[in-house]
Amino acid sequence: MSGLVTINNLTKVYEKKKIALENLNLVIPRGRIIGLLGPNGSGKTTLIKLINGLLVPTNGEVRINGNLPGAETKSCVSYLPERTYFQNSMQVKELISYFEDFYADFRPERARQMLANLGISESAYLRTLSKGTKEKVQLIMVMSREAQLYILDEPIAGVDPAARDYILKTIITNYNENATVIISTHLISDIEKVLDEVIFIRDGKLVLHETVEDIRETKGKSVDAYFREVFAC
Amino acid sequence: MAWNLNSDRPIYAQILEVIQLRIIAGQYKSGDKIPSVRELAAEAGVNPNTMQKALAELERSGLVMAQRTSGRVVTEDMEMIKQTRNMLAREQVDVFISKMKELGFNKKEILALLEQAGGEQAE
Known part of the structure; x- marks a missing residue:
């Protein structure tokens, strides 16, 4: 079976010859929850931006469902950037109709349900929300699409542990067997139980791509402990 | 559980x-x-x-x-549920015995200790 995302010889070199990704090859299947893990500056966000077509590769290519990143792939990829991009002057409900206009696969009733569960008012203005609440709203929007690929760049960094649990449950319950979720994070121990696979990258190169249960079985330790061993400074 | x-x-x-x-x-x-x-x-x-x-x-x-x-x-097979129960009990006993051996207890001492503890719990 072909993967949902295929990455071939992907290289990205920024100005001044900084190599962010070097000759990366990956096949990402459907129906998985995958952790994209690596130390700061290892190339995680560069990879995510290349998959989303926000950067152009220096060499190699990314294909999603066989297509290069573009309008077609954007309609089936739901992306949570590491920074919020919403207008502070907007209300939550305006945001909902904005997403509805923008994405054919957006399910407003799903978003409203999750907002209600977290006690976030639809009439609230974004500027009045705390940083953590803004992050929750953004994640709700992204997860309320019926996408094939969800790419979450640091989705839980700014929220409290109870909300983290809620977010992880949201990811599990919204999961469908044709969709894949890629989560980039440093908070491995919080999320490793929901992962199928992990991808470790360092200095723009692939270190490993394995299932988490294989790591537990063969190394006898958690993914978090194994990460600390592989990336020990 | x-x-x-x-x-x-x-x-x-x-x-x-x-x-x-x-x-x-x-x-x-x-x-x-x-x-x-x-x-x-x-x-x-x-x-x-x-x-x-x-x-x-x-x-x-x-x-x-x-x-x-x-x-x-x-399953509606009560025998199978019972067997699973016995198997899990046996695993617990094996773990217990190997821990006791690590502590230097022999079979007789282990049995004596079990009897004593069992008696105390029953009271």
Whole structure:
């Protein structure tokens, strides 16, 4: 079976010859929850931006469902950037109709349900929300699409542990067997139980791509402990 | 029986143990339907594929059975439930005995200690 995302010889070199990704090859299947893990500056966000077509590769290519990143792939990829991009002057409900206009696969009733569960008012203005609440709203929007690929760049960094649990449950319950979720994070121990696979990258190169249960079985330790061993400074 | 899952060991094996215990303890009764993969995954906070793997393994052992349209039910074979219970009890006894041996106890001392502790608990 072909993967949902295929990455071939992907290289990205920024100005001044900084190599962010070097000759990366990956096949990402459907129906998985995958952790994209690596130390700061290892190339995680560069990879995510290349998959989303926000950067152009220096060499190699990314294909999603066989297509290069573009309008077609954007309609089936739901992306949570590491920074919020919403207008502070907007209300939550305006945001909902904005997403509805923008994405054919957006399910407003799903978003409203999750907002209600977290006690976030639809009439609230974004500027009045705390940083953590803004992050929750953004994640709700992204997860309320019926996408094939969800790419979450640091989705839980700014929220409290109870909300983290809620977010992880949201990811599990919204999961469908044709969709894949890629989560980039440093908070491995919080999320490793929901992962199928992990991808470790360092200095723009692939270190490993394995299932988490294989790591537990063969190394006898958690993914978090194994990460600390592989990336020990 | 709560999900106290530890990330150091394969999760599916731990899930298996929890569900076995729930069946033995009668939380899921013989012939009852057990919750769906998705419900159990959300409850335990684990990946649905991992939950699926654990349930498939339970199915293979015969403790639960797939029903064509409505998920999985606990076996009606009471003998099998009893056997599973005995097997888990035996595992606990083996762990206990090997720990006691590490502490330097011999068989006679272990039995004496068990008898004493058993008597105290009964009182």
